[in-house]
Amino acid sequence: MAAATLRQADVEELETKLNTHPEDSAIQRKLLACLRALKTRRPDLVARAGLPLLAGGGRGLGKSEVWDVREQVYLACLELHMWDHAEGQLDQLQAKFPKSVRVKGLQGMMSEAKGGASGVSKADATKHYEAALGVYKEVLEEDPANAFALKRKVCCMRGLGSPEALATAVGYLNEYLELYPTDVESWRELSEAYLEQGHVEAAKFALEECLMLSPVNYINHTMLADTLYTLGDHATARKYYAQSLELNNTPTNARAALGMVLCTTAINGKRGATQEEKTNNGALFEVGKTALVESYEHLPPNNAGKEVVKLARRWLKMA
Structure with missing residues (x-):
């Protein structure tokens, strides 16, 4: 299926086929590709299709596609809190790309996800978020304008939840927007952070930027x-x-x-x-x-x- 012609109905059709033939690698492969192309957030489906496909050697996947699938499965496992499976995929990615800034960023997401998991104590959550911040700091030392790491730093500070952390997140967002002033979603996030602080005039300014960038x-x-x-x-x-x-x-x-x-x-x-x-x-x-x-x-x-x-x-x- 060509990416331009894919629809959400294709995901539903492939999910039905996967239910009937859960071990069919062709269906698994097509479903994962469809989810990637449509940017559909279905971690449950990614795990169901991706884990057995990779465990079976990634049959039918191209040399580069297999690593796209590993990253896709890794992120799904993080969202589902399937830590062991996530660590297994991360190990494979780190072994293949030991110097990759992108993979280092994925490593930070592991700590970040553990910090935001339900049932985690405040002390443990803080440790996980600080570990993630340390990783993102390393990424930014190699690439000071790395958009991914800059945005993840904001997420970590907001995850900490304290007024002081929120103020730091606002500072990080402003720094990011100086480099990437056309990021509408970040302007919207900045407005929400300002509203949480009670800075309504500042939120108004951020939303005016959103409107200018995305008027429809x-x-x-x-x-x-x-x-x-x-x-x-x-x-x-x-x-x-x-x-x-x-x-x-x-x-x-x-x-x-x-x-x-x-x-x-x-x-x-x-x-x-x-x-x-x-x-x-x-x-x-x-x-x-x-x-x-x-x-x-x-x-x-x-x-x-x-x-x-x-x-x-x-x-x-x-x-």
Whole structure:
């Protein structure tokens, strides 16, 4: 299958075939390639297909593909906390590429994953995160602009969870964005970190960068609107909620619909508005109200879902 023609349905079809023929190396190989091409996050499937394929010698895999599969399986095992299997794959990668900066980064991810595992004590988690940070420091000594290591350092500090660690993570993110200013996801992460610190104005700036880099992503409009609403700038927030709804006017965008209702309600309570402003604001309220009700009406058709729709309609009549 060509990468350009792959669909999520292909993953489902191959998963069904794997259930019927769990030892078929051709199916295992195709499924792993499909998951890589689509960047689908299914560690369970990767482990089910990849571990037996590699244990059987990687039959049918090309000389370079086998190492792609080992890395793929390694990352899946980390996510599933299958430490022994992960260590086995890492050993193979280190033996093949002893001086690889990339493999060293993968080694850091092992410590990082153990630090974030459930049931780990705070002291042990700290040790694991510090070990990972040590590895990423070594990577950056060899390659100071290594994007992977710079971003993993941020993840480690956020994983530590303390206010001091969060402040350090913010510093690391700013350093990273000086080198890679077009990374939208990192700007969004920076905004979230600022919000955790209560620095709403700084979060607003980061989200404005997100919007400039990715203006057609409705989530960026919604997040900026949320921040503006928090700052009390209801008129500007309303504009961005409206833009979000224009980009995604489906039941999945209830957050923007609710924001529109809240903004228009807040604006309606202010004095000094002209009749035209009141009319426009009322029309936007109806847009938000309609979108919000439609979102709730797409809930599962059970008694609980019906009750939520009734409550939503009642609240909107009071707004």
